[in-house]
Amino acid sequence: MAVLTKELVLKSLNTPDEIRELPKTRVHVVTIGDYTVSRVRFEPGWKWSESMKPIAGTELCEYPHLAYFISGRMHIRMGDGTKIETKPGDLVEIPPGHDGWVIGNEPVVTIDFVGGKDYGK
Numbered sequence: 001m002a003v004l005t006k007e008l009v010l011k012s013l014n015t016p017d018e019i020r021e022l023p024k025t026r027v028h029v030v031t032i033g034d035y036t037v038s039r040v041r042f043e044p045g046w047k048w049s050e051s052m053k054p055i056a057g058t059e060l061c062e063y064p065h066l067a068y069f070i071s072g073r074m075h076i077r078m079g080d081g082t083k084i085e086t087k088p089g090d091l092v093e094i095p096p097g098h099d100g101w102v103i104g105n106e107p108v109v110t111i112d113f114v115g116g117k118d119y120g121k
Contacts, residue, residue, distance in 0.1 A: 006033070013039040013111075020120045023051040029116050038116025040067075042074070042108040047101035055120065065094040065115040072108030076100040 009032055011017075016028035016039075024046035028039040048061050056062070060079050069090045077083040079097040086092055086108075094100075102108050112119070 009033060013037070022055065022120045025051065025120070027116065027120055031117075035113075036117040038112045038119065040108075040110050040112055040116070040119075042072070042102050042110075044102050044105045044107060046108075047099070049099045049101075052120070060097045060099055062096040063115040063119055064096055065092070066113045067092050067094065067110040067115075068113075070109040070111065072106040073103040074100055074108045075103050 011030050011032050013028050013030055016030050018027075018029040020027040020029065024043040026041045030037050052061065053059070069086045069088055069092065071088050074086045075083065076086065076092070076094060077099050078095070084092070085103065
């Protein structure tokens with residue numbers, strides 16, 4: 001039987017492996033073992049269909065997300081019209097095929113456990 005060994009690893013989103021600057025968005029990306037986690041800050045006025053659609057080249061965001069919301073509020077609408085509004089403390093699974101936008105004047109900060117690896121590239 002093969003024995004798999006793992007190392008104990010400590011990293012911080014405060015000193016990320018990569019920072020991506022996008023329209024009204026800043027993404028701190030950390031890869032730790034087999035996982036990539038990102039902290040994303042969306043500025044007031046950010047809307048995926050306006051800020052990211054020209055970069056992505058798709059009608060809706062096609063990345064899945066598993067995100068924990070730290071601050072701010074965001075409206076998320078799926079292609080089929082299903083919608084939710086997030087608030088701090090929410091954990092949300094968002095499948096591909098969605099639009100989203102910041103509500104109000106407070107930035108939205110999330111920790112994304114799934115979509116950060118390639119988001120905004």
